[in-house]
Amino acid sequence: MASTSIPTTMRALIQPSATEKHLILTQREVPAANSKADEHLIRVHTVAPCAGELLWPKNFPPPKPRELIPCPDVAGTIVTAPESSPFQVGDEVYARTNYLRPGCARDYAIGVTDELAHRPKHLSWAECAAIPLSSQTAWQALFFHVGIGDFASDAWKGKRVLVTAASGGVGVWVTQLAHLAGATVIGTCGPENIDLVKSLGASEVINYRTTDLRQWAQTTPGKKVDVVIDCIGRKSLEDAWCCIKDGGVLLSIFQPPKQVQPDEYRGKDIRDIFFVMSPNRSHLEEITKLVEQGKCRPLVDSVWPLEQFGEAFKRLDSGHARGKIILDLSLNH
Template sequence: MALKTTMQTLVQKTAASTTLTLINSPIPSPTPNSDEHLIQIKACSPCSGELLWPKNFPPPTERPLIPCPDMAGIVISAPADSPFQPGAEVYSRTNYIRPGNAREYSIAVTEELARKPKGLSFVQAVSIPLSAMTAWQILFVHAFPTEQEMGIEEAKAVWKGKRVLVTAASGGVGMWVVQLARMLGAEVIGTCGSGNANLVRDLGVGEVLDYRKVDLKEWAGQDGNAVDVVVDCVGRQALADAWWTVKDGGVVLSIYQPPRGVCPAGFEGTGVRDVFFVMQPVSRQLEEITRLAEAGLCRGIVDSVWPLEQFEEAFKRLDGGHAKGKIVFDLELNR
């Protein structure tokens, strides 16, 4: 397939600055004799706070600072032994060691890729990978660690009847924790603003706590309210407050920061395990999520769709903290 030689690319000017600019750059080439695939990007999605990552967590090797770890697109070239041959519709959360996907063509390796769910558009599909795999790793890997990752039936046996508090239940990751935890048989309590209460109830939250009005320490002091697991997607004060809700022997897990660092003074719970982890893309997990999405058991939610040229407005919406679902760039709008 003949390709043009340059493409639109959204770049972050420096690691110390969150300023973005849209440029023309050369189309990337997969490394010969590797598992790299060239993907024509149809849609991509940014992650909240990612423009701070290059400064706070510098990539291991110098690379262009291109945002948007989530992508959906069509394979243009692939290794001969890849299950994703040219023409395949795929999606992924690509690894941070390489540039992101806010560009017309990008690179992904076999271990990051999965089939795009049938029946979903590229825009719908791209709302899934990062958030869903993070939630999957919370529930199947880290909250109740075993010698190996749990399968769905094993996880159902572990999670059935457990009480789980999800902070920012209406956020990108929170929505997926709610859906998957509910599917596994857990009783889900979620914090969010009142405007998102109906949304999270629809996804599976049994009790909604308005974070602006509910004192979690006071709420947890009422009989029967303590939880087995806290899943924190916010960090800082929300995480500190959530410590009060966990039972003795429970788990406080955060994807934002190590929970022990904000454990409140006076907390007297015993045997509480605290977990912090950074999500890694795993093709096998994303394939499981594809099957669940195709079966209608869970879904991604798109807040808004933008052409790449409107990146400033899109990131402003993202950074405002009030998006209901994922911000998505539809690159078909640029063509």
């Protein structure tokens, strides 16, 4: 199935090579979806870049060479679909697309059934693009990699979960989902975001500018946690080792935790985990239900026209974004 009036060329953001961290806005041919490979062509409305993603091609080269287009988070409208697809032409969808393919910072992109979901209709296009990568990363971290239990498990009740960078793209989802699962959540953030993180479900918020995690863990017996979900790495992750109970779990989405384990650390039986999320339609559909029920929400820092990609990525790289940066391809076009 296909809609009509698909142009032959489109705007696209291109990273010239894996070693260059700048982008150029240029014209490219509209991609052709391969229906035999379960591919859908999507008219892109909004996308969201991910912090550090311009380093991915160098540090994590795609298995097969491909054009380097950023922004795996996408929200848009189906314009072609395989006959067997559960998604029809005109359906409004969102996804975190697979790293094997170019990203979605272009007017038309490709998505496959196993990564697509119908978008929450009550949200804006910008809010929808803020959800897939961050929420699925949080979902998989908590309910698949930590090993305590799935979202509906009573095993989370009474557990203490520490979230670093709790006001960031992934942190806001870890905070909300861990709270909804029944855990007691402690979040770190700057002073301007303390009220926000509390509103997302954190019982305690640590101002990282005035209190480091080692100090916090040493102040009062019983402060240590069962699980740390680290979203920022480096010094914060190093200090997080001191916050884990013996037998606890330290998971980072930034780097392998052992890379920054303190030399003097003497804890026992800590499971340390580093993982990269994989797009999963069923996970995104579960998150969609929670969003539509009003139990959790995305957080958008700012919205930019595609032509202002430079300013958008500068804001992203500042490390001070409160939620997700969004590129809206319908603006100024």
